[in-house]
Amino acid sequence: MLRHLDIRNMLIIDRLELAFQPGLNVLTGETGAGKSILLDALGFVLGWRGRADLVRSGADQGEVVAEFHLSPGHPARAVLAEAGFPVEDELILRRVNTPEGRKTAWVNDRRASGEVLRALSDTLVELHGQQDDRGLLDPRQHRAMLDQFGALGDLVAATRAAWSERRAALRALESAEARLAEMRAEEDFLRHAVAELDKLDPQPGEEDALDIRRRLMQGAARMREDVARAAAALGLDGAEGAMGDARRWLDGVADRAEGGLDAALSALERALVELGEAQSGVERFAEALAFNPAELEETEDRLFALRGLARKHAVQPDDLAGLAEDLRGRLARLDGGAGEIAGLKATADAAAATYDAAALALRAARRVAAQRLDAAMAAELAPLKMERAVFSTVFEDAPPGPDGADTVTFTVATNPGAPAGPLNKIASGGELSRFLLALKVCLTGDDSGLTMIFDEIDRGVGGATADAVGRRLKALAEGGQVLVVTHSPQVAALGAHHWRVAKQVEDGLTLSRVVPLDAGARVDEVARMLAGDTVTEAAREAARALLAG
Structure with a gap:
C-alpha cells in the first residue's frame, strides 16, 4: 500500500x-x-x-x-x-x-x-x-488473467512441467538421431578401420621392442664375428687355459711357499669364477644372434605396418590400441543406435502424451473459468448501466507451448445483435472505461x-x-x-x-x-466540478447531497 x-x-x-x-x-x-x-x-x-x-x-x-x-x-x-x-x-x-x-x-x-x-x-x-494497452486491453495477457481468475496455477504449473519434459525428450531424441546420422555417414570407414586395426592388433610399447630387435638383427653379422673371437679369447685356448695353467703351477709350489701364495691363489679362483660368468654371457648373446634370416623381414614388415597405420590415423604408434578401442565403441553404438532411437522415441511419445493430457485438462478448466468470468462480468456490467452489453471469453487453438495450446481473447458486443470484437476495437470511450472497471x-x-x-x-x-x-x-x-x-x-x-x-x-x-481537502473544501471542489468556474449555492447544495451519498 x-x-x-x-x-x-x-x-x-x-x-x-x-x-x-x-x-x-x-x-x-x-x-x-x-x-x-x-x-x-x-x-x-x-x-x-x-x-x-x-x-x-x-x-x-x-x-x-x-x-x-x-x-x-x-x-x-x-x-x-x-x-x-x-x-x-x-x-x-x-x-x-x-x-x-x-x-x-x-x-x-x-x-x-x-x-x-x-x-x-x-x-x-x-x-x-x-489507453491501458499494456494490461487489460492487451490480448496477450488475457490467458494469464483467465488463469488467475480461475485459480488454475497448479494446472498451469503441471502443463509447464510436462512441456519441459516433452522438450527435453525431443531434444534427446533429435541429438541421438543426429549422432546416429553422423556415424552412419562414416560407417564404411569405421568398419574398414576396425577390421584393419583388429587384424594388425597393435600393442602398447610394441614399436620400441620391434625397433630394438630390428637393429639387433641388422648388426648381427658383424657382431657375430667379434663375439666368436671374444668367446675364443675367453676359452681353453685363451684366458681360461692360461689361467688354468697358472693355477696348476702355483698349486705345485704353494706348500713350499709358507702361505705366501694363498692370496694370489684365492684371487685367481675368483677370477676364474668371473671368467666363467663372462663366458656364459657371451654364449647367451651368441645364441641370440643366431636367428632365422626371415625373422628380420617379418620384424621390419610388422614395424613398418605399425608406423604406416599410425600415420594414416594421425596418431602415435603406441596410441593405435586406444584408437582401436574407441572406434570399436563407436561402431558398437552405431550397431545399437536403432535400439537407442527406439527407446528415446518411446520416451518422447510418452512425454508428448503426458503434455497433451495436461494441456487438455488445462483447456477444460479454462473453459469452466471462462463461463464463470462471463457470468461475473454480466453481473458487474448491469449496475454500470451496460446490462445489454455482452462480454465473452473466446478460445482459439494455438501452437502447443508451456502454457498450453489455447489463445484466449476477451471480446465484447455493446448492443444486442451487434458483432463482438476486441475490447479496444468495439467499445467507445465511456463504454471502455466501464468494461475495464468491471473486468478489474x-x-x-x-x-x-x-x-x-x-x-x-x-x-x-x-x-x-x-x-x-x-x-x-x-x-x-x-x-x-x-x-x-x-x-x-x-x-x-x-x-x-x-x-x-x-x-x-x-x-x-x-x-x-x-x-x-477537508469536508468544507470538498463541498467547494465537488460544486466546482458540477457548476464550472462560477460556484453557486445551488451547486454547493448539490455537492452536499452527493457527498452525503
Missing part, C-alpha cells in the same frame, strides 16, 4: 509531499493542472519507461521518493529477497534524474537497478486507463497490498452511470487502496480521501500544488 509520495523538482512541481490512505483516494482538478504529472512521477520512481524530460527547468536534479507498507506475505517481499535486499515492513523507493537523463535508484537506501524497480512495481502498483473488479481476487490507480477511467460517462462507476471503485477499494484521477463529481464524492491539484504562478514560475 502506498503511504507517502515525495516529489522534488519534477516538471512543474518544485516540492510536493502526499500522504495517501487506505480506501478510495481521489485526485481532482482542472485539465492541465498537473494530475498526470503525479502519475509520471510515480511511474518514474517505480522504474516505468516514460518521458525523459522530467527534471524541472533550472534544477540540478529531480527526485521522487515513494514509501510503501508491505503486509505479511506481500509478493514484493519475495522480489526483495531474490534481489538480495533486506525485507522489512516499510519499503522506500528513491530515484533521481539529472537534466542529462542519468538516473540513479535506491531501495531502502541501497543502490538498485531499473530492473529491480520494475519487478517491485509489478507487485506494488497497477495502473488502468483508457472480477479479476482483482485477492490482490492484497496492490495499489490500483485508475486514470480518468470514468471519462465519457456521467449522471447515474458515473455514480455506478464510483460505487464500483469504492467497493474495489474496500480492504485495499485505490487512487482515482477523475473529472466526475459523482466519483469524487464517493472518495474516502480527496486531493485537489491546481496550477499557480509564483515569482513568474508555473507550479503545481496538491492540497488535501
Whole structure:
C-alpha cells in the first residue's frame, strides 16, 4: 500500500509531499493542472519507461521518493529477497534524474537497478486507463488473467512441467538421431578401420621392442664375428687355459711357499669364477644372434605396418590400441543406435502424451473459468448501466507451448445483435472505461497490498452511470487502496480521501500544488466540478447531497 509520495523538482512541481490512505483516494482538478504529472512521477520512481524530460527547468536534479507498507506475505517481499535486499515492513523507493537523463535508484537506501524497480512495481502498483494497452486491453495477457481468475496455477504449473519434459525428450531424441546420422555417414570407414586395426592388433610399447630387435638383427653379422673371437679369447685356448695353467703351477709350489701364495691363489679362483660368468654371457648373446634370416623381414614388415597405420590415423604408434578401442565403441553404438532411437522415441511419445493430457485438462478448466468470468462480468456490467452489453471469453487453438495450446481473447458486443470484437476495437470511450472497471473488479481476487490507480477511467460517462462507476471503485477499494484521477463529481464524492491539484504562478514560475481537502473544501471542489468556474449555492447544495451519498 502506498503511504507517502515525495516529489522534488519534477516538471512543474518544485516540492510536493502526499500522504495517501487506505480506501478510495481521489485526485481532482482542472485539465492541465498537473494530475498526470503525479502519475509520471510515480511511474518514474517505480522504474516505468516514460518521458525523459522530467527534471524541472533550472534544477540540478529531480527526485521522487515513494514509501510503501508491505503486509505479511506481500509478493514484493519475495522480489526483495531474490534481489538480495533486506525485507522489512516499510519499503522506500528513491530515484533521481539529472537534466542529462542519468538516473540513479535506491531501495531502502541501497543502490538498485531499473530492473529491480520494475519487478517491485509489478507487485506494488497497477495502473488502468483508457489507453491501458499494456494490461487489460492487451490480448496477450488475457490467458494469464483467465488463469488467475480461475485459480488454475497448479494446472498451469503441471502443463509447464510436462512441456519441459516433452522438450527435453525431443531434444534427446533429435541429438541421438543426429549422432546416429553422423556415424552412419562414416560407417564404411569405421568398419574398414576396425577390421584393419583388429587384424594388425597393435600393442602398447610394441614399436620400441620391434625397433630394438630390428637393429639387433641388422648388426648381427658383424657382431657375430667379434663375439666368436671374444668367446675364443675367453676359452681353453685363451684366458681360461692360461689361467688354468697358472693355477696348476702355483698349486705345485704353494706348500713350499709358507702361505705366501694363498692370496694370489684365492684371487685367481675368483677370477676364474668371473671368467666363467663372462663366458656364459657371451654364449647367451651368441645364441641370440643366431636367428632365422626371415625373422628380420617379418620384424621390419610388422614395424613398418605399425608406423604406416599410425600415420594414416594421425596418431602415435603406441596410441593405435586406444584408437582401436574407441572406434570399436563407436561402431558398437552405431550397431545399437536403432535400439537407442527406439527407446528415446518411446520416451518422447510418452512425454508428448503426458503434455497433451495436461494441456487438455488445462483447456477444460479454462473453459469452466471462462463461463464463470462471463457470468461475473454480466453481473458487474448491469449496475454500470451496460446490462445489454455482452462480454465473452473466446478460445482459439494455438501452437502447443508451456502454457498450453489455447489463445484466449476477451471480446465484447455493446448492443444486442451487434458483432463482438476486441475490447479496444468495439467499445467507445465511456463504454471502455466501464468494461475495464468491471473486468478489474472480477479479476482483482485477492490482490492484497496492490495499489490500483485508475486514470480518468470514468471519462465519457456521467449522471447515474458515473455514480455506478464510483460505487464500483469504492467497493474495489474496500480492504485495499485505490487512487482515482477523475473529472466526475459523482466519483469524487464517493472518495474516502480527496486531493485537489491546481496550477499557480509564483515569482513568474508555473507550479503545481496538491492540497488535501477537508469536508468544507470538498463541498467547494465537488460544486466546482458540477457548476464550472462560477460556484453557486445551488451547486454547493448539490455537492452536499452527493457527498452525503
